[in-house]
Amino acid sequence: MPIRQLSVSGVRNLQPLTLTPHPYINFLYGDNGSGKSSVLESIALMASGKSFRTSQFKFVLSQQAERMELSLCIDDENLGEAELHSLRLKTGDQLLKINGSVLTSQAEAAHWLPVQVIEPNTFRLLSGSPEERRQFIDWGVFHVEHEFMDHWKTFRKQLKQRNAVLKQKEQQWLEVWNPGFIESSEAIDAQRQSYLKRFKPEFDAALAQLDETLEVELAYYRGWEKDTDLASVLERQQERDLAIGYTQSGPHRAELRIKCGKQPAVEILSRGQQKTVVAALKVAQGSLFQKESDRRTIYLVDDLASELDEKHRFALCKLLEDLKCQVFITSIDKEKLTDIWRPTASKVFHVEHGVVTEIDHALPAASTTHD
Numbered sequence: 001m002p003i004r005q006l007s008v009s010g011v012r013n014l015q016p017l018t019l020t021p022h023p024y025i026n027f028l029y030g031d032n033g034s035g036k037s038s039v040l041e042s043i044a045l046m047a048s049g050k051s052f053r054t055s056q057f058k059f060v061l062s063q064q065a066e067r068m069e070l071s072l073c074i075d076d077e078n079l080g081e082a083e084l085h086s087l088r089l090k091t092g093d094q095l096l097k098i099n100g101s102v103l104t105s106q107a108e109a110a111h112w113l114p115v116q117v118i119e120p121n122t123f124r125l126l127s128g129s130p131e132e133r134r135q136f137i138d139w140g141v142f143h144v145e146h147e148f149m150d151h152w153k154t155f156r157k158q159l160k161q162r163n164a165v166l167k168q169k170e171q172q173w174l175e176v177w178n179p180g181f182i183e184s185s186e187a188i189d190a191q192r193q194s195y196l197k198r199f200k201p202e203f204d205a206a207l208a209q210l211d212e213t214l215e216v217e218l219a220y221y222r223g224w225e226k227d228t229d230l231a232s233v234l235e236r237q238q239e240r241d242l243a244i245g246y247t248q249s250g251p252h253r254a255e256l257r258i259k260c261g262k263q264p265a266v267e268i269l270s271r272g273q274q275k276t277v278v279a280a281l282k283v284a285q286g287s288l289f290q291k292e293s294d295r296r297t298i299y300l301v302d303d304l305a306s307e308l309d310e311k312h313r314f315a316l317c318k319l320l321e322d323l324k325c326q327v328f329i330t331s332i333d334k335e336k337l338t339d340i341w342r343p344t345a346s347k348v349f350h351v352e353h354g355v356v357t358e359i360d361h362a363l364p365a366a367s368t369t370h371d
């Protein structure tokens with residue numbers, strides 16, 4: 001069971017709460033503004049240090065509170081048990097702990113919590129900037145390749161130094177910085193390429209199950225031109241790099257191109273179809289993670305009913321159920337989801353004015369399913 005217990009206080013309108021989720025499916029239902037998304041947001045905050053709804057923590061902190069505290073007991077198939085604790089004060093100070101010991105980086109908490117979020121903004125993965133799709137690939141690589149984080153940190157440092165040299169127009173220093181920059185760039189690129197090779201069949205399978213009529217291809221651009229080594233590209237672009245004061249090519253410019261034939265998918269597909277493609281990307285990533293790590297993904301699925309029609313909603317829920325991962329899924333009314341989907345291994349929580357209550361739910365067999 002990934003998350004065995006969750007305690008939250010000081011988040012938006014939520015009253016201090018402790019939940020014991022089901023190892024598989026958890027439904028949260030309640031009226032608009034009751035606090036459903038805030039529960040999911042709390043889990044995401046613990047995993048990534050960031051909210052999926054705002055870039056500013058001050059909006060997450062309950063208006064009446066001086067501090068936010070999150071505690072998660074994790075029982076991971078592979079890593080074992082751990083208790084993660086996050087404390088954030090209004091003043092901006094924060095403390096992250098694992099089993100009582102202070103963590104100096106968010107990456108360790110992220111390592112323990114392989115969380116995938118599917119919520120209204122997630123669907124911007126297709127239409128948003130290349131950075132969003134780079135982060136998407138890197139989530140996958142980070143969670144299966146243990147050295148990736150080190151390569152990434154080294155690369156960021158090298159890029160910063162190289163850009164500083166370019167800005168100062170200190171051409172003589174480029175010779176010193178280029179070899180390290182090239183080495184870390186190539187390491188990142190190799191891991192991304194290898195990951196995407198394994199990811200593509202997972203994506204094709206997930207998409208076929210969600211909507212067999214969609215044909216979508218994934219193409220990876222590594223951030224510098226094909227069949228040319230990065231050293232030659234840097235040499236050729238040196239003059240322009242110096243003129244503009246930053247490095248034009250490298251893994252920071254990589255892109256995952258999502259296409260229908262030769263056209264960008266975002267220009268061709270309907271909004272609903274785009275959402276289906278994003279859902280397939282998310283499912284494929286969780287599925288590959290599970291296969292390669294022998295661990296389980298945690299899915300936070302917010303407001304699905306407003307995003308996909310009943311047929312696609314059912315197909316996605318079924319895929320998540322088949323993955324045997326832990327899912328937290330919200331809906332305004334219980335029937336919107338449970339009418340079409342009756343997973344046997346589940347718990348239902350009612351959310352009302354920030355109070356979350358587990359309800360007894362002896363769900364009768366579904367009358368309308370889309371088998």
Ligand SMILES: Nc1ncnc2c1ncn2[C@@H]1O[C@H](COP(=O)(O)OP(=O)(O)OP(=O)(O)O)[C@@H](O)[C@H]1O
Nearest residue numbers: 012013032033034035036037038059060061062063
């Ligand atoms: N910082 C804050 N402090 C206190 N209350 C807040 C804060 N930020 C938001 N709220 C309130 O907390 C509630 C949070 O709602 P949340 O978005 O979790 O609801 P929801 O159940 O997901 O609703 P919906 O069905 O509309 O998506 C809202 O009523 C909102 O007005």
Ligand SMILES: [Mg+2]
Nearest residue numbers: 036037302303
């Ligand atoms: Mg909501």
